[in-house]
Amino acid sequence: MDKSRLKEQVEIIRQAFGYINRYKNEIFVIKIDDTLVSSPYFPILVKDLVLLHKMGIRIVLVPGARNRINDILQTYNKKCRSVSGIRISEPDTIPFIKMAAFDVSNNLMTLLAEHDTNAVIGNWVRAKSIGVRNGIDYQSSGMVERLQTDILKNVIEDGLIPIFPNIGWNAKGKPYNLSSNELAYTIGVELKAAKLFFLTNRSGISINGFKIPEDIYVSSDKIITQLSIAQAAHFLELNSGMLPNEQLELVSLAIRACSKGIRRVHIIDGSSEGLILKEIFSNRGLGTMIYSNQHENIRPMKIPDIADVLRLMQPAIEQQILVNRTASDLEKKVNDYVVYEVDGTIHACGALHEYPDGQSEIAAIVVDEMYTNLGIGKKVISYLMEKAAKQHHKAVFVLTTQTSDWFIQLGFTPATMTDLPLSKQQDFNRKRNSRILRYQLSENKASLHSE
Numbered sequence: 470m471d472k473s474r475l476k477e478q479v480e481i482i483r484q485a486f487g488y489i490n491r492y493k494n495e496i497f498v499i500k501i502d503d504t505l506v507s508s509p510y511f512p513i514l515v516k517d518l519v520l521l522h523k524m525g526i527r528i529v530l531v532p533g534a535r536n537r538i539n540d541i542l543q544t545y546n547k548k549c550r551s552v553s554g555i556r557i558s559e560p561d562t563i564p565f566i567k568m569a570a571f572d573v574s575n576n577l578m579t580l581l582a583e584h585d586t587n588a589v590i591g592n593w594v595r596a597k598s599i600g601v602r603n604g605i606d607y608q609s610s611g612m613v614e615r616l617q618t619d620i621l622k623n624v625i626e627d628g629l630i631p632i633f634p635n636i637g638w639n640a641k642g643k644p645y646n647l648s649s650n651e652l653a654y655t656i657g658v659e660l661k662a663a664k665l666f667f668l669t670n671r672s673g674i675s676i677n678g679f680k681i682p683e684d685i686y687v688s689s690d691k692i693i694t695q696l697s698i699a700q701a702a703h704f705l706e707l708n709s710g711m712l713p714n715e716q717l718e719l720v721s722l723a724i725r726a727c728s729k730g731i732r733r734v735h736i737i738d739g740s741s742e743g744l745i746l747k748e749i750f751s752n753r754g755l756g757t758m759i760y761s762n763q764h765e766n767i768r769p770m771k772i773p774d775i776a777d778v779l780r781l782m783q784p785a786i787e788q789q790i791l792v793n794r795t796a797s798d799l800e801k802k803v804n805d806y807v808v809y810e811v812d813g814t815i816h817a818c819g820a821l822h823e824y825p826d827g828q829s830e831i832a833a834i835v836v837d838e839m840y841t842n843l844g845i846g847k848k849v850i851s852y853l854m855e856k857a858a859k860q861h862h863k864a865v866f867v868l869t870t871q872t873s874d875w876f877i878q879l880g881f882t883p884a885t886m887t888d889l890p891l892s893k894q895q896d897f898n899r900k901r902n903s904r905i906l907r908y909q910l911s912e913n914k915a916s917l918h919s920e
């Protein structure tokens with residue numbers, strides 16, 4: 470194997486290990502569109518889900534049943550109409566809808582069993598009627614009222630994979646047909662999931678035919694790769710009345726999910742082999758990711774901040790973690806620096822120095838000792854990476870003497886002097902002999918994919 474290929478593979482393995490560590494014991498809620506069941510890759514997708522489970526990620530599955538319901542209703546000559554993508558479930562169709570929902574869940578459970586993985590299908594959802602909206606009676610179509618989270622947490626704790634058919638029951642045991650997307654959203658929020666996935670049969674949100682907000686990342690195949698909550702809301706506003714129901718529902722749910730604490734929502738193509746693994750374990754995810762705003766407390770540094778920033782840096786300078794900087798050093802590069810501020814007090818800082826060869830240096834990262842281990846350092850790094858990506862830089866690097874483990878935990882990998890921009894190689898302080906670490910920025914995704 471040639472050396473560069475080997476290096477690339479080693480880098481992928483390192484990245485994956487970092488992510489495995491980070492996601493252990495985190496909950497991922499995964500909605501699986503039932504169109505995927507007929508894909509030749511479906512058994513492989515299930516195998517990948519088993520892999521995630523065996524790594525210690527706590528997965529919760531919500532299989533959609535829309536197509537199976539259509540098939541069964543057709544077989545029994547029953548009809549339901551839909552309004553704005555919501556099926557109006559006449560009471561006499563409910564036994565068939567239940568049959569379809571449990572059939573899809575059972576199939577999934579059987580496939581999991583083939584991989585020696587225990588799953589359980591449950592009735593953990595208390596539901597209520599949607600009722601009458603705009604004069605339309607939605608009959609036995611329902612919405613989630615609440616989940617039995619305590620029982621669910623025990624199920625997860627016992628190492629089982631919960632599977633949720635899209636059926637909920639009211640206090641008297643009356644069943645309702647639920648939207649599985651909405652159900653997945655509620656489960657994610659209630660269980661405080663780290664990620665919510667919508668596995669569909671298309672590659673994320675396409676821009677074709679739609680207006681897009683400025684400043685968003687779009688892949689070469691015209692898929693929106695990432696949107697902050699604000700950008701996602703702007704996207705919906707720009708395309709009001711134009712988006713197909715499914716996309717509108719998914720983007721709206723993603724905005725609500727991120728606003729309620731889920732860090733990332735991923736809309737990806739479940740019919741392409743291995744996409745869910747790539748999305749989770751590399752910094753080059755595919756599909757569309759909608760994320761909560763990690764950066765609301767971060768802003769560019771201004772001249773009056775310099776005294777506070779120098780004070781913040783002082784302990785790290787004294788421990789020789791940072792090189793000494795003067796007020797005039799900071800003033801000269803004021804545009805490179807950012808600060809993390811809460812209620813007028815600066816708790817962290819960092820800088821991004823850009824080089825003409827398409828790389829940027831991350832430097833001067835400090836978090837106030839009183840505020841460490843709260844994820845602030847990671848947010849500053851992710852902000853600086855986005856800044857670099859907006860300049861179309863291909864990589865960021867850092868020189869560090871004492872903090873390499875932290876950067877490696879964030880996905881940085883060891884690099885050599887020859888990876889540095891030429892001018893940086895010439896300025897390299899051999900006496901200080903810092904370690905060189907690098908993070909390759911994806912073409913499409915800028916921030917730390919793992920947050």
Ligand SMILES: CC(C)(COP(=O)(O)OP(=O)(O)OC[C@H]1O[C@@H](n2cnc3c(N)ncnc32)[C@H](O)[C@@H]1OP(=O)(O)O)[C@@H](O)C(=O)NCCC(=O)NCCS
Nearest residue numbers: 785790834835836841842843844845846847869872874875
């Ligand atoms: C390193 C530093 C920026 C981290 O900031 P932070 O906001 O505390 O970091 P986060 O909250 O994002 O991450 C915390 C995690 O990193 C780990 N961590 C923190 N400092 C670390 C270090 N020096 N080495 C290895 N791991 C470290 C914590 O144990 C924690 O791990 P966990 O998530 O498994 O519990 C901060 O401790 C600091 O300012 N250090 C002094 C200055 C410095 O080293 N700057 C880098 C110069 S190159």
